[in-house]
Amino acid sequence: MINNQIIRILSKILFPFLIIFALYVQFHGDYGPGGGFQAGVVVAAAFVFYALVNGLAKLKEIISEKLLECLVPLGVLIYSGVGVTSWILGGNFLDYSLLDKSDPSHGQHMGVLIIELGVLITVAATMLLIFYSFSGRGRKGDS
């Protein structure tokens, strides 16, 4: 944990803005630049920043390693689940127009939002998991 006041206060101010920015990039991806990949890495960077200031143990209280290990496959599952759903509805794999039969363009928007959510979850969880496994190891002779 870093006791420098400037860094601690700055991280407290910046963290919510980072998360809001990531969510904006995620849900505005239909209209502006961005999407699941970009939002995912920004979320991961925000949490890494939090861990740098407050220590890895504090971050592990919020997001445990077990939870991350579940989130990594969950994103892929959501993505391919959309594909299988459109299969069951009688179309091709990942044909979003079928998600809303009365309004195909609404179905397209919905499909893109859901799969981008899957991308976000997998990307952010994988980045954090790699960070955990790197910084969770003690140096030789540390413990």
Next chain:
Amino acid sequence: MEFFLNFIILIFLSFITIAIIKINNLFSLIILTGTYSFLMASLLIVMDAVDVGMTEAAVGAGVSTVLLLSALYLTESKDSNRSNQNAMPIVLCLLVGGLLVYGTLGLPQYGLSDTPVNSYVGALYLERSIPETTIPNVVTSVLASYRGYDTLGEVTVIFTAGIGVLMLLKKFKQD
């Protein structure tokens, strides 16, 4: 304006590249590569590729710098003096670099509309995206809708990479 920005960023990039070659200290090396990534992100934003710039800034300058620093902490860092001076590598580098620069002379000007890249499939996507999907951002509609299958593959690649790193680095409890 864009020309000047490009010029300044490229000058800085070349200075950092020379510093990376010259420097012996691993810690400064990591910070310099982070700075390099940040400048690359600025360059990408000047080229109007905001989404790529965002990824580069967050991954290249942010997370990977932290990962490299933690790797440096885990390993022992000994600075060694490079004593063997050999002319062969620099000749090879200059030769390949010269060939690449020669190759760029044959490329069409940046951003022209009637190039092969922008005229066949690209133009088709631009025409069809809004009538077919009503998603205004064509990058998103190509990435998520037209090429949804490819993006699923990409996500699977990230998933596999995560599992690979986990298997290598995680401390499993020994029963």
